[in-house]
């Protein structure tokens with residue numbers, strides 16, 4: 001592992017879209033799947049991160065080793081198929097697919113997830129999701145200490161769900177099958193998606209981690225939060241975004257504890273108003289303090305692994 005890029009006592013907040021997070025003891029940046037596998041096998045229970053756009057990272061930092069995949073960026077087009085490393089960023093892949101006259105990734109243009117993170121979350125938007133085009137996922141299976149290939153069906157995709165959330169597998173790469181399309185049609189969809197987003201999500205100049213809560217069945221978390229009145233929640237370091245109630249923005253110096261406290265207030269407000277319990281979409285990563293542990297028990301109903 002000697003020649004794999006590693007940083008010690010690294011302040012992780014600048015890697016995250018929330019701009020929150022303390023010092024991590026060691027963070028590794030593999031450049032390819034061989035380096036990634038070496039780290040997965042050699043480190044003690046590492047945490048895998050992609051582009052850190054769906055995580056709330058602890059302000060206390062993290063003692064577990066971290067592997068960040070965003071320097072793994074191989075993309076290979078073979079006809080309508082595309083093979084990618086897990087670290088490839090969605091917006092770049094969306095543009096490359098457009099250049100290759102392939103449709104299916106237009107939704108990825110507007111948010112910062114990596115392919116590994118997108119598979120983990122089954123990311124989606126604008127009536128498309130990553131599960132629509134995935135044909136094969138190349139995963140490391142912790143139980144078998146081996147590489148396995150899972151089909152789309154075996155990935156157990158659901159709304160913001162996939163088999164990766166069981167903790168057994170780590171995504172190394174994936175193969176997709178896209179559709180030939182006129183590049184102007186593709187560009188039109190990408191532009192429309194970007195335009196639509198201008199009004200419904202905060203730009204990253206207001207640091208955030210996307211939707212705070214998942215939509216309950218047949219409803220919208222943003223609608224419930226708005227009607228419950230959470231847009232009034234505006235504190236010194238964190239606030240609910242004025243234009244869409246399912247976003248929390250970091251006003252500058254927010255800590256993970258500030259965000260968790262606000263998330264709990266929002267969840268309680270909707271529960272008291274509608275008896276609906278919203279489930280967080282944002283994942284907490286790192287070393288919790290005692291108060292955060294208590295909040296997370298209540299917010300997530302269990303501590304995430």
Ligand SMILES: Cc1cc2nc3c(=O)[nH]c(=O)nc-3n(C[C@H](O)[C@H](O)[C@H](O)COP(=O)(O)OP(=O)(O)OC[C@H]3O[C@@H](n4cnc5c(N)ncnc54)[C@H](O)[C@@H]3O)c2cc1C
Pocket residue numbers: 017047048049050051052053054055069086110111112113114115116117118119120121122123124125164169170171172201202203204208209210211283
């Ligand atoms: C402004 C903004 C807009 C957004 N809009 C949308 C949207 O429209 N639709 C949507 O679905 N999401 C959206 N998101 C959320 C986010 O971009 C997605 O959830 C994305 O899939 C996260 O990818 P990531 O690489 O940033 O993952 P990270 O945040 O780095 O990680 C997320 C989870 O995936 C795990 N993970 C990451 N890589 C791997 C891997 N290789 N193997 C196994 N596990 C892994 C991590 O451990 C973590 O638990 C938005 C976020 C922002 C900031």
